[in-house]
Amino acid sequence: MPELPEVETTRRGLAQNIIGRRLMEITVRRRDLRLPLPEHFEARLRGCSIMRVRRRAKYLLLDLDSGEVLLAHLGMSGSFRVLDPTNYAPKTHDHVLFYLSGGRLCVFHDPRRFGLLDLFVGEDEAAHPLLAHLGPEPLGEGFTPGYLATGLARRGGALKPALMDQKLVVGVGNIYASESLHRAGINPMIKANKAVKFADVLVSAVQATLRAALEAGGSTLRDYVGADGTGGYFQHHFLVYDRAGEPCSQCGGTIETMLQAGRASYWCAQCQPIRAIRRKC
DNA sequence: CGGCGGTCCTGTCAGC
DNA sequence: TGCTGACAGGACCGCC
Numbered sequence: 283m284p285e286l287p288e289v290e291t292t293r294r295g296l297a298q299n300i301i302g303r304r305l306m307e308i309t310v311r312r313r314d315l316r317l318p319l320p321e322h323f324e325a326r327l328r329g330c331s332i333m334r335v336r337r338r339a340k341y342l343l344l345d346l347d348s349g350e351v352l353l354a355h356l357g358m359s360g361s362f363r364v365l366d367p368t369n370y371a372p373k374t375h376d377h378v379l380f381y382l383s384g385g386r387l388c389v390f391h392d393p394r395r396f397g398l399l400d401l402f403v404g405e406d407e408a409a410h411p412l413l414a415h416l417g418p419e420p421l422g423e424g425f426t427p428g429y430l431a432t433g434l435a436r437r438g439g440a441l442k443p444a445l446m447d448q449k450l451v452v453g454v455g456n457i458y459a460s461e462s463l464h465r466a467g468i469n470p471m472i473k474a475n476k477a478v479k480f481a482d483v484l485v486s487a488v489q490a491t492l493r494a495a496l497e498a499g500g501s502t503l504r505d506y507v508g509a510d511g512t513g514g515y516f517q518h519h520f521l522v523y524d525r526a527g528e529p530c531s532q533c534g535g536t537i538e539t540m541l542q543a544g545r546a547s548y549w550c551a552q553c554q555p556i557r558a559i560r561r562k563c
Numbered sequence: 564c565g566g567c568g569g570t571c572c573t574g575t576c577a578g579c
Numbered sequence: 580t581g582c583t584g585a586c587a588g589g590a591c592c593g594c595c
Contacts, residue, residue: 285588285589355589356588393572394572394589396573412591456588456589506588544567
């Protein structure tokens, strides 16, 4: 899915285009997303104005003047884009159309339907079960070396799946986990509890990777586009992701791949050795 | 509590 | 060309 940089890029694009606008009409073309749309979805939205667009982890939260919050997750393949409704022709997998005041149309598109839309009452994000048990934001104050060290210490599994666990830290998915570990010079297969001493390096690497990706507007592999319909370009800066067999741009070593917890991991055998763990070249 | 595999769904691509 | 299986950016659930 869209990971943190893609969701945040979407949030920024939406914020520019929909804050202060009123939801005039909602057209649902498919109701069965990862979860079915909530009861009376259209009626609860109709007439509401959008006050704020927030992000928590990989979720988008649209605060409405009715007091309800529209919660959205992009899943693996979802996107929001804002366009001119006059010459709009629905594309396959355009599931929900939000017609806005001021002549704008916001389209939720999601081929794989792993995304979801929901409504809940209250500003308190812990009010929603999907948000209640999320870990700290990687670019927020809670993601410190001390916090990460404690979290890693009680995990016996591999480091890379741990970094993707949204209870430990949010926003890091399959791409940015591999990219961050390469930046840190740490092998994805070492045990999480053996990486405790590198917590400070890991925090810095995750943050630097996410900031660089944000700067590039995220990564576009297949479906992801920002609210303006254009893709990000961080995929051109991947150090290891999807580059198996290619030379490492840092040291010339060969990039390896394997499945971890069912997901493809990528690393450079030379700058991320499994034994003598060291910083990048 | 931690970790793993199965599962949801559609599209694409490699291999036969 | 057409079929089949693997795999794709996520995350929940049940099971051990």
